[in-house]
Amino acid sequence: MDNVGIVVDDLDAAVAFFTELGMELEGRMPIEGRWAGNVVGLRDMRSEIAMMRIPGGVPGRLELATYHAPRAIVPDPEVTPANTRGLHRVMFAVDDIEDTLARLRPHGAELVGEVTRFEDSYLLCYLRGPSGIILALAEQLS
Incomplete structure (x- = not known):
């Protein structure tokens, strides 16, 4: 496995949180354009990602992403319980x-x-x- 992707509202806050957890920021960059939209199935997509890695050469990374366009969909209810379908934890x-x-x-x-x-x-x-x-x-x- 290369990484797990997580969509967040506030990329700076998420980077600070996972840094405090002990991860390191590997890099941060905008992701946009036709190729990116084709990959994820969203037209006119603009996003920014931050790749977080586990220090010491241990495999495993988190790709934190925030979407500027189209805006991320907020689930209903916004704070879902632990038994919600999808990525569990x-x-x-x-x-x-x-x-x-x-x-x-x-x-x-x-x-x-x-x-x-x-x-x-x-x-x-x-x-x-x-x-x-x-x-x-x-x-x-x-």
């Missing part, structure tokens, strides 16, 4: 789940449920990030 392994949550809260992160222990293996939680994206965090205990 992206999970990140973290060293300290409470520290990570504390660092992400100033960037708008909100727990969906609660931090829960799975046996003696993991602490897990779901949280909402920029534009209502659901993320999961996992801290391995043993």
Whole structure:
């Protein structure tokens, strides 16, 4: 897999959020023109993307995109529950789940449920990030 794409309302806020999570900005650029619209099936498409990577040469990237034209469609309801069809969530392994949550809260992160222990293996939680994206965090205990 090369990357996972996520559409966001505020690209700067999303980049700041994922940077705080520990990802690095690989690059940022406008994407527009006939070729781009043909790929995604949107006429007169103009967007901007930011490619975020996991540091240390670990494979895995997020492509954050904001659409200037046509404007992104906001689902109804705007904040969808975890069982909504489509991309469910992206999970990140973290060293300290409470520290990570504390660092992400100033960037708008909100727990969906609660931090829960799975046996003696993991602490897990779901949280909402920029534009209502659901993320999961996992801290391995043993």
